[in-house]
Amino acid sequence: MQITIKDVAKHANVAPSTVSRVIANSPRISQKTKERVRSSMEELGYHPNIHARSLANRSTQSIGLVMPSAATKTLQNPFFPEVLRGISTKAHQNGYSLYMTTGVTEEEVLSGVIEMVQGRRVDGVIVLYSREDDQVVQYLRQTKFPFVVVGKPFGDASSITYVDTDNYLAGREVTKHLYNLGHRRIAFIGGSDKLAVTQDRRNGYATALMEAGIPVCEDYIARAEFMTKGGAKAVRELLQNEEPPTAVVVSDDMMALGVISTLSEMGLKIPEDVAVVSFNNVYIAEHSNPPLTSVEINIFGLGFEATNCLIEQISDNAPPYGKRVIVPHYLVVRQSCGQKKSKATETLESNS
Amino acid sequence: MQITIKDVAKHANVAPSTVSRVIANSPRISQKTKERVRSSMEELGYHPNIHARSLANRSTQSIGLVMPSAATKTLQNPFFPEVLRGISTKAHQNGYSLYMTTGVTEEEVLSGVIEMVQGRRVDGVIVLYSREDDQVVQYLRQTKFPFVVVGKPFGDASSITYVDTDNYLAGREVTKHLYNLGHRRIAFIGGSDKLAVTQDRRNGYATALMEAGIPVCEDYIARAEFMTKGGAKAVRELLQNEEPPTAVVVSDDMMALGVISTLSEMGLKIPEDVAVVSFNNVYIAEHSNPPLTSVEINIFGLGFEATNCLIEQISDNAPPYGKRVIVPHYLVVRQSCGQKKSKATETLESNS
DNA sequence: CGCTATGGCGAAATCGTCTGATCAATCAAG
């Protein structure tokens, strides 16, 4: 049925252990024998059984991926395919494969992770989000299993290896950018408050306002789901304000799409009536109507670096916990935020 | 170090075999013993080692995913995350996990697949594309390993289980739609000619033209990569024609994005100067400028159904090879193709 | 009372690979 190491051994007239050493390219085997065994393997079409190997070896060559609970929803946001690209590129370069479990609830995700870890199905884990009070991270930390977080972890971040954008800085920069364009009534739409991204970007936003001497007003801060629908709902709320904002910082491109289409539906012009900037600079940002000004955060790089760190941890099995990689970002200015010359200037004048 | 079945056995005062039977919920074990063993497992935090289990069992609970060679490029097209969503949903429902290898060249992909299969790493495989002369499908067929193709396979399709859209019909329908809007000079932009999708959609297009008594002109048919850049290049070519087309059928939304932004850059209005329709109806289609008329093909459903078929094949290990599932599609009309009342009518008049 | 079902469980043989200990052979040195 299956061709095993014994078949190869028999065919090459050696012991199974010899074949095994040939596979591992052990120096204790003579060149001649190696060649003989190799050609036997070739001839029989032999491929080692991965489970037997992992069992003996205590190493699978694969990496576990943990998505947020509703992985199936999550995949709708281009962030994930893109980070996956980065991960898969690096993983492939080093001969690792990827292993995904998905779960609908947090408990399901957790039990999926436990299975991966305790079941020794993977050598390490990448957590693709960072949420407050997250059980998965807590668990991984306890078990001292190699893992890396994409995003800034909560709690004792210094002991966890993670890869992140400087979201705080980015939030500050985009807000300042809007300020420089003349905006004074700047709102913020974020995703779930439990997510580190949301918090960091919002804090950056608030800091920028304070630096500009503008009070941070709760009515100008809305939260929503990380999808277009969320964005749509949030922007409606914001426009209920007596003095509706003239600009809005949106924490995610997909939400921003919802925001701009809602604004258009309401007959508001972008950027003339409301300027919009957002984060991630996913593919669509360039092709929306109008094209989105967005922070390029190099999602691919996040995935790539995360994988890099993980593989490091796995191989030096004296894991250098607490490594931190910050991937640089920059603002890509497109039409959705307006130019200095345009309407924004007027706003500035009328405000001063 | 690791908690094994023996530890549990000792703790519960039974033999390892009993523990194993409890896990499998064998009826030959008394209720009392089951409970005792279960609480021991609980207490010790036992999780079976997956490799040991697979080794003894000859079954992993996981499904292998095969992406086109440049998986890393591929992931940029929203088609894949979406089909992944469908797959992952169904897989998760049935307790399967997903396993991905990626490769840059075709050979790498093939050897990845061989490893999965011969190494018994997965119970079955889903091939996420259908290309002419594809080695992977050929290999899988030879080895009689359970697999399913998303897309219409080449060669002896009747012996392969696959899930597909009726791309031929869809191609015909959209072309006819453009015809009915009054267009007579209709072009086609497709992806790689080796792909089944491209061929089917193009054939449908050609059929519709013939049915309408319009000769199929090679100058009106362009090919490109499945990405925006490809679309951009292709449309430039088409516009070189002496009589440039007034409408174009684009085989993929992402390409269509490239097409429309190129057209805009060239100062052409959509749909007034050139109407555009495309396929897949991915998320962005709705949010582009102008929104794309596109064929909704239920990508999620493709993934879901494919997984369904595969699991069927795996469990009834008398695999009903050659099953075929066609997922229905429908046209979603948006601005990019124009309305009957508009310019299209004029074209009709001036043409007749 | 003796014999056979049967329910409940254990012993031991896989599954396919790796690896530390061991052995055989070769060769140089004494």
Add this chain to the structure above:
DNA sequence: CTTGATTGATCAGACGATTTCGCCATAGCG
């Protein structure tokens, strides 16, 4: 010719589960 090192290959367990037998009570039956 013996000895000791060196090299090359084998042996005999692990690794952690599953599973086929088969054993031992107990119960049922005549």
